[in-house]
Amino acid sequence: MLAVTFIVLAIILVDIWSGGLARSYARTGAVFVGYGAQLTLGWISSARFFSSRRVLLAENETLRAALYTLEERSALLLALQEENAALRSTLSLPERERGITAPVVSSFRASPYSTFLIGAGEDTGVANGNFVLSGSSFVIGVVTDSASRSALVTAIFAYENTVHALVSDVSIVVEGRGGGNARAEAPRSAKISPGDVVTAPEYGGRPIGVVGEVVVESGDAAQTLFIRLPVNLASLRFVYVVK
Amino acid sequence: MNIVRYLLVSMCVIGVVIFPPWVPLVLMGVLALFFRSWEVILIGLFADLVWLSGGVAEAWPLFTIFGLVLAWGLEPLRNELFSLSH
Numbered sequence: 467m468l469a470v471t472f473i474v475l476a477i478i479l480v481d482i483w484s485g486g487l488a489r490s491y492a493r494t495g496a497v498f499v500g501y502g503a504q505l506t507l508g509w510i511s512s513a514r515f516f517s518s519r520r521v522l523l524a525e526n527e528t529l530r531a532a533l534y535t536l537e538e539r540s541a542l543l544l545a546l547q548e549e550n551a552a553l554r555s556t557l558s559l560p561e562r563e564r565g566i567t568a569p570v571v572s573s574f575r576a577s578p579y580s581t582f583l584i585g586a587g588e589d590t591g592v593a594n595g596n597f598v599l600s601g602s603s604f605v606i607g608v609v610t611d612s613a614s615r616s617a618l619v620t621a622i623f624a625y626e627n628t629v630h631a632l633v634s635d636v637s638i639v640v641e642g643r644g645g646g647n648a649r650a651e652a653p654r655s656a657k658i659s660p661g662d663v664v665t666a667p668e669y670g671g672r673p674i675g676v677v678g679e680v681v682v683e684s685g686d687a688a689q690t691l692f693i694r695l696p697v698n699l700a701s702l703r704f705v706y707v708v709k
Numbered sequence: 710m711n712i713v714r715y716l717l718v719s720m721c722v723i724g725v726v727i728f729p730p731w732v733p734l735v736l737m738g739v740l741a742l743f744f745r746s747w748e749v750i751l752i753g754l755f756a757d758l759v760w761l762s763g764g765v766a767e768a769w770p771l772f773t774i775f776g777l778v779l780a781w782g783l784e785p786l787r788n789e790l791f792s793l794s795h
Contacts, residue, residue: 467780470747474754474773481758482766492758499726507727577760578730578771610762620762 490613493583497571497616500583527701534698537676541696542602545663545673565599565708566590571616574699580624580644582607584705587615592707597669599706600697605669606646609707619705622666622674623648623695631666631674634658638691640666640674646695648675651688664693670708714740718748725756725772734775741779745787750776 481488568586586592596609598619611618622629623642631640631650634657638650652658662677679692717740724733733756737749753776757765765773 467745467747467750470750471777471780474750474777477754477758478765478770478773481764486764489758489764492755495755496726496759499723503723503727573727575729576725576727578756579760579762579768581760581762583759611764618760618762 486611486613489611493613493616493618497583497585500572531698531701534696534701537696538600538602538604541604541661541663541673541676544661544676545603545665548663548665549671565596565706566592567704568592568617568707569704570702574621574702580621580627580642581610581618582621584609584617584619584707585615586707587613587617589614591709592617593709597672597708599672599708600695600702601704601706602697603672603706604695604697605666605672605674606695606697606699606702606705617707621646621699622669623693629666629674630668631664633662633664633677633691638664640664640693646675646697646699647678648693650691650693652691654682654687654689656689658689658691714744714746717744718746718752721748721752722755725752725759730756733772737776737779741783742787742790745784747780749779752776 477488566586568584570582571585572583574582584598592609592612594609594612597605598607598609600606605622607619607621609617610620620627621642623644623646625642625644627642629640629642631638633652636652636656636658638652640648640650642648658677658680660677660679663673664675664677665671666674675693675695677691678694680689681692682689717736721733721736721740724736733752737752740746741749750773753772753774754770756772757770761768761770
């Protein structure tokens, strides 16, 4: 056991010294393990003795996905309206940035650090700092560690990750809580209601979430906003990486 | 018993990749409790290398630390269990 402890320390030192060699190998292995496990689980779930349970689960998943899609579209509509108003006021049209579509190759719920793997890396031009968008242009994360054929994305609402954002023209600091949830404080006088879209200037003014709940405590100068991504992260198969 | 140990190690590795974090943590705990398992340290390192952004130099490698604590910290309890079972 002592030998293994020293080996682990050596791997850590090699990883630091090489700039991520061990990480790259580990993530490649994780992708293979993930594919293998998904194939096996798919085979088990398609077996007849799980059929009734499987049908119910599939129906549940479909309904949940439909719900998230509707919520996402609704939030997107609000975001587009706000964007349209901003565009009208500035009379300028931003160019759509170039990017690529990348597959999500890991489970969102598996990472203890609010990260996930995508199947595109430096070979296809993905670099650290690139934004990762859901299908409807919500920023869901940022590439923080890119290898040749894969990249690690840190969720925008990772635990204790802070983002400077705007909601109803009020500047707020959003603090991630993990799992696609975040919270922020805004002045009590600000008119913010559930469903308002939160945008982040540092991500090109793109939407990063919607206000789920507003809590105002009596005697408190600020109101607490509970923010969430209107995207079912678990069902995402592809994301868009803005280069 | 070796089969159980290999099975737990395999489940831990798969769990790191596809299951929520508490699953491999529990399995690592079981593994470390019933076996003098050096594998838990490597599994912890594997989890951190896969999921920790920027590697272990950027943040606390919690899984590696947990693996080390399990492997070394449970040694007295494990010895006690082994002495009782024999």
